[in-house]
Amino acid sequence: MIYRRKLGLVFITSLLFTFLIGGIAFSQGSSGTIVKKAYVLLNEGYYIAEGVVTVENGIVVDCTIDEINTMLFWANFNQNKITKDEIAAFGEENTFTAMFDFHGEVVPTKFAKYVQVGDRIFEAGHTAKGYILYKSEETGDVIPFFEKSDGHMEWFFKEMRAGNFWFLKKKGAGFEKFEIASFFKDVPGKPLEKGKSQNKKYRVHWNNWEPNIYKIELFLKRNGFIKGTFVVNKDKIWTVADAVTGATITEFPEYAGVLYEAYEK
Structure with missing residues (x-):
């Protein structure tokens, strides 16, 4: 069982796992530096993930994910x-x-x-x-x-x-x-x-956990919070609105989702 909060997850029992996101743009119309945070409880409550998005003058300049036991x-x-x-x-x-x-x-x-x-x-x-x-x-x-x-x-x-x-x-x-x-x-x-x-x-977590997290962070930092769906393709790589993220981690919707949730605040 995985705990999720406010992420609007929709799963399809096949190779397609879809995360529905509506009305999200790359930049926001505000000046100065804004740091936004969101959290999600994972895996029976054993871990909490934190998503932090930094916006400067309306442009996303940094995205980070941390997870603590x-x-x-x-x-x-x-x-x-x-x-x-x-x-x-x-x-x-x-x-x-x-x-x-x-x-x-x-x-x-x-x-x-x-x-x-x-x-x-x-x-x-x-x-x-x-x-x-x-x-x-x-x-x-x-x-x-x-x-x-x-x-x-x-x-x-x-x-x-x-x-x-x-x-x-x-x-x-x-x-x-x-x-x-x-x-x-x-x-x-x-x-x-x-x-x-x-x-x-x-x-140190399991092999490829950290590389996957960095791929999610980098993808959203470079591409912004684009409108679309989270879909895992035939190569088991996650995409967002057909843009390939490079990440293969099963919990991609939770990790990327907590950054989307932070951004929307």
């Missing part, structure tokens, strides 16, 4: 490769087991029971079907909280970029912050500042 991913012991020594220091009483669906592979998985982002403390729980969720007093279940507002997802991005996220270890009536090694490494294991460790552009 949510706590449903970075508080997952398997995905974040927490070590046995770290688990021992953390304490089993501070863990929580729930079902985790990773691209169709559903397995019982251990998570941090409590995490903190910014000044908000989240506690792990599970859905009626046993799948992981995180909730706080201020937000409730974090996934509907994200879905309610781009501002909520922007808050999350800001705190994650600042490195303001932690596991929490119960201590008396309160908590103490607990760091793990992977918060300061990329996926291959090289040192990386904490605020970048959960960002796909820095931590």
